[in-house]
Amino acid sequence: MSIENFYYITLFFTVFSSILFFGYLITLKKTIGDISLIIFSLSTIAIFFYLVLRGVKGGYFPVSNTHEGLVFFALLCSVFFLIFYLRNKILILGVFLSPLVTILTLIAGFTDKSIGEILPILQSFWFPIHVVSAFIGNALFALSFVVSLVYLIENFRLKKKKFDVLGKLLPSITMLDTINYFCIVYGFPFLTLGMITGAIWAQVAIGSYWNNDPKEIWSLFTWFIYAALLHTRLISGWRGKKIAFLSILAFLFLVFSFIGVKFLFKGYHVFETIR
C-alpha cells in the first residue's frame, strides 16, 4: 500500500470517532464517550504517523503543500483537545471538535495527495517555523471556536432554565470562558510569530516582506480581529457571550483566510510541490 493511501486509514478513524461522538451526544452514555475518546486518540496517532511517513518518503518537512497543511491542522486540533481533556476531562467538547477534525481531513482528501519534489522557495530555515507556529495558533483558535459554541449552548440553557442529563455533561460556563481565554491568549502570539517568520521567509525567498498576496491580506485581517478580541477581553473586560460570539466570528475569518482564499484567489500560498 502506498503512503498516499494511508490517508484513507486516517480518514476512516476520524469519521468513525465523529460518528461515535455523535452517538455519545444522543445516548449520553459514558461508555460510548470513552470508546469515542479511544478511537479519537487512535485517529490522532494515525494522522501523526501519516505525516511522519510522508516526511520520510519525501525527505522534506511534511507540511509543505495544501494536503499536508490541512492534515497537520487536524493533527494539532486533536492534540490540543487531548491535552485539554487530560486537564479538564470535558469529554463533550469532543462532540464538536471531532467533526472539525473530520472535515479538515476530508477537505484534505480533495487536494493533491501525491508526494513530489519540493519547491525551492519552501526549502528555507524559516519555512517550518512559519508553518508550525501559524498552525499552532490556528489550532488553538479552532479550540476556542469549539469552546465558544459549547459556551453559547450552555449559556442558552442556563438562561432558559433547561435541565436534563445533557446539562450534567456540559462544563460550567466559567470553565468554558477560561479555556477560551487560554486559547486566545496563547494562540495570538503563535499567530503573530507565524506572520513575522512568514514575512522574514518571504524576504529571504522572494525578496520582499509583503507581496499583497490575498492570503497575506486576509491573514492580517484575521490577526486584527484576534487582536481586537484580546483587547476587548483584557482592556474592556468583556467576558462570556460577547467574547464567545467574537471568537466564533474570528475563527470563521480564519477559516476563510486559510481555505476560502485558496480556492477563490490565486497566489503563491497555493503551494504546489510538484513541478
Add this chain to the structure above:
Amino acid sequence: MKICILGLSHKTAPVEIREKIAFSSPQKLEEGLLLLKKIPHIKEVVILSTCNRVEIYLIVSDGINWKEDIISFFCSYQGLKRDDFVSHLYFKEDTDAVKHIFRVACGLDSMVLGEPQITGQLKEAYGISAGKNTTGFYINKLMHNAFSVAKRVRTETKIGSFAVSISFAAVELAKKIFETLEGKKAMLIGAGEMAELAAKHLITNGVSQIIVANRTYERACMLASDFNGVPCNFEEFPDKLKDVDIVISSTGAPNFIITPEKIKDAIKARRNKPMFLIDIAVPRDIDPKVNELDNCYLYDIDDLQNVVDENLKERQKEALKAEEIINSEVYEFERWLRSLEVKPLIVEIRRYFERIKEEELEEAKKKLSHLTEKDIKTIEAMLNAIVNKTLHRPTVFLKNLSNGEENYLYLDAIKEIFGIGREEKDEKKD
C-alpha cells in the same frame, strides 16, 4: 431457617405511630436487641430505627409464629396497645425480605427517592447489632451484600447525581456557572428558612464569605454570626452587590428591590464576572428582566422547583435501573443460600457411594484371595472411576441448581432416592 422482616415506614404509618414505635435512644435499641435475641427460635436480629422507618430484620427457625412474638415484644417494650400499630405493620419473608432490605439500603424505599443517608443508617444499625452479638452468619452475609448492592447502585446508576431539594438545586446551578464555589462570595438579603438553608449549603460547598442584609440590623447581625458572615445595613446592600458572586433574596418587600439597573452597574463594576441571583421571595424581590443581562443568571422559586421536578424524573428513571441491579443481586443471594443446602447434600451422596465402594471392595478381596497388590489397585481405581463418573453429572446439576419452588422438590427427591437423612433410622430398624 427463615429471613423475616417486620416493620413500618412512612409509606404505611403516620408520624404519630412511627414516633411511638421508634427506639428513642441507642441504649433503648441495644436493650431491645438483647430482649429480642432472648426469644427462643430467634437466631439473629438487627433493628433499624430512623425517623421514617422502624424495621426488624430477623433470622428465625422454620415453622415458628415469629410475628406474634415481635408484636408482643413491641407491646410490652414500648408500652403500646396491639391495635394501635398492628394495622400499619408489614411482614416479609425469604425472597421478599431480601429484596426489601436491598431496596431500603439503596434508598429506593425512602421518602426522597435514592437519598444516600439510609445506607449509612443501616450500616450504623448493623454495627450496633454486631456490637451486641445479635447478628450471625446469615445476617452478616445479608448486610454485607446489601451494602455492596447500595454501592453498585450508586456507581452504576446516576440516582444520586440529581439534586432533589431547592437548596441543593441552587448549589448545583451555582457550580454550573462558577465551576467551583471555593472562594466565592454570597449575599443573603432578608431571611427565611429556605434562604438560610441555601446559604448553609453554599458555605459547606466552599463559599468563603456571606454578607447578610436585613431590614432590621440586629437580625442581620444575628444571622451573620450564624454564618460567620458580615452584617450590612439594608440601605447599603446595592453598593455591595458588585462584590458578591451569588445573591439570595428572600425579603417580604411588596415590589422588586433589585432592578436591572442596579445589577447592570454591579456587573460593570465586576468587569463582567458572572453573577448568580436566587429569588426565593414571594412576591419576587428581583426584576425578572435581570435574567436578560449578559453574565447574569436569575432563578426564582418556581425555576428552582422545576429543576427539582426534572431531577426527580431523572431519579425515577435511574431507580428502574437500580431495581434491575437489585433483582439480579437478590437472585445471587438466593443462589448462595441454596448452595448452603446443596453442599452438605453433595458430600452426603458422595459418602454414600464411597461406603458402597469400600464394602464391595472388601467383599471382592475376601472372595478373590489370589489377587496381587497390583490387581487390587487396578480394581480400586476402576471403582473410583465409576463412582466419580456416576456422580459427576448429578454434582454439576446440584451446584447449578437455581432458586424456585420446583428446586426444593429436586433436593427432596434426591434426598429421598439416596435415603439421605434417613439412614440412621433405617440402621436402627435393621
